[in-house]
Amino acid sequence: MDVRVRSGGWSVGLDIGGSKVLGVALDPSGVVRHQVKAGTVRGLDGVVAGAVAAVEQLAGRAGVAVGDLVGVGLGLPGVVDVAAGTVEHAVNLGIDESVALAALVADRLGSVPVRLENDLNAAVVGAARFVEPHxxxxxxxxxxxxxxxxxxxxxxxxxxxxxxxxxxxxxxxxxxxxxxxxxxxxxxxxxxxxxxxxxxxxxxxxxxxxxxxxxxxxxxxxxxxxxxxxxxxxxxxxxxxxxxxxxxxxxxxxxxxxxxxxxxxxxxxxxxxxxxxxxxxxxxxxxxxxxxxxxxxAPEGVPVGAVGAALVGRGEHDA
Ligand SMILES: [Zn+2]
Incomplete structure (x- = not known):
């Protein structure tokens, strides 16, 4: 899997929950520029297709080709192996056994690095953006x-x-x-x-x-x-x-x-x-x-989980 750290471009983050997918596109300076929301389709095929569609939609709104994104991050309610790009026990998504979700989504998107993170880990990364620097x-x-x-x-x-x-x-x-x-x-x-x-x-x-x-x-x-x-x-x-x-x-x-x-x-x-x-x-x-x-x-009206996923997608919290 290609997880080279790229820099200087747009990134996309998705918070994939049991009922909805929230997505954001961050511009090269890390500011939230676009948001999307869609219903979750449970099961591996539905989660992959929903993620691909959301990324394509956000890239389109940002006016960049999917292949030019510096990275995509997915926050998931399950047990994530960050290094392997796998998730398991994501019961609310209808995913039980360990699956190589990062590779499955990356294959559909082309040559974009895709990183996975547990949804709460993504949320705390996103929330950190909104508290005052020490x-x-x-x-x-x-x-x-x-x-x-x-x-x-x-x-x-x-x-x-x-x-x-x-x-x-x-x-x-x-x-x-x-x-x-x-x-x-x-x-x-x-x-x-x-x-x-x-x-x-x-x-x-x-x-x-x-x-x-x-x-x-x-x-x-x-x-x-x-x-x-x-x-x-x-x-x-x-x-x-x-x-x-x-x-x-x-x-x-x-x-x-x-x-x-x-x-x-x-x-x-x-x-x-x-x-x-x-x-x-x-x-x-x-x-x-x-x-x-x-x-x-948490700040109102800001999908902190998706923001954190986008920061993870840029490689800011690689293990
Ligand atoms: Zn209990």
Whole structure:
């Protein structure tokens, strides 16, 4: 597979999720110039065809030939072997066994380097673009905490992706939050993601208006609905627990909260910070860690996963 690092041209990144494909084209200076969105077609053939179509569309909008792209990056919800260009256990894409996805897409595109990355790793690379550079010149140091179907984090430590020895770094959604709590599909009970994910709120709060459950829960809580207040507070406590784990293990400077639930916006951030501030009020140690100040929301309307995938596609995070 041709993965020479090229420079000085356009790159494309795709965030291939279980329901949709989000794509961006970055100009040679790394600025997002074009975006596309399409439905995901599950199964290997559908994923390859969808990726090829999105890349061709973005290259067309950028006015460059696909063969002139410096690289293409694909963020995938599965276990990725970056060096081999393979992905497996991408259950939400209908891909189970290990497949050489990078080569399959590259063959269809011609001579463009194609790189794969786990979707959360791509997201943390993308999120890093939107946090302030550190005044002391230090490399980016942050976690991207995704609150979506499940809960998990991507880690960028001292500017480098922490993928883990088995590609499983950041799987904090399966830490126990409530002993003897709700059963989890992982086989344990009381996992964090049973309390702090979009799915958790969907399960606990049947939508009354057709709006997403997280938005409804936070709105109803603000209006004083006791059940919504209880759910919101439990949700915020679980997210705060995740933030605490990330900061106390890695001392990341920022925890950027993203995923579908982050669309709730300021009320979510306020609720999480309130839990962290309350804990700091009784613990000088936690107060010294300044947890609440480290939490931010992912930028609204920016597909950080696709942006990160494009940066990966340019070879910026080669293993
Ligand atoms: Zn679990």
């Amino acid at each position: 005044a002391d010149g230090a490399q980016h140091d942050l976690a991207f905490l995704a609150l979506g179907t499940g809960m998990a984090a991507g880690l960028l430590l001292d500017g480098r992706l922490r993928r883990g020895s088995q590609g499983a770094a950041g799987e904090i959604g399966h830490l126990t939050f409530v002993p003897d709590g709700l059963p989890c599909k992982c086989g344990q009970v009381g996992c964090l993601e049973q309390y702090a994910s979009g799915s958790a709120l969907d399960a606990a709060w049947p939508s009354r208006t057709g709006a997403p459950a997280p938005a409804e829960v936070f709105a109803a809580a603000a209006a004083g609905d006791p059940r919504a207040v209880e759910l919101r507070d439990q949700f915020a406590a679980a997210v705060a627990a995740a933030v605490r784990v990330l900061v106390l293990t890695c001392d990341v400077r920022h925890v950027v909260v993203g995923g579908g639930v982050s669309a709730v916006g300021a009320p979510l951030l306020d609720a999480v910070r309130a839990v962290l501030d309350a804990a700091a009020g009784t613990s000088p140690f936690l107060a010294s860690m300044r947890l609440a100040a480290r939490v931010t929301l």
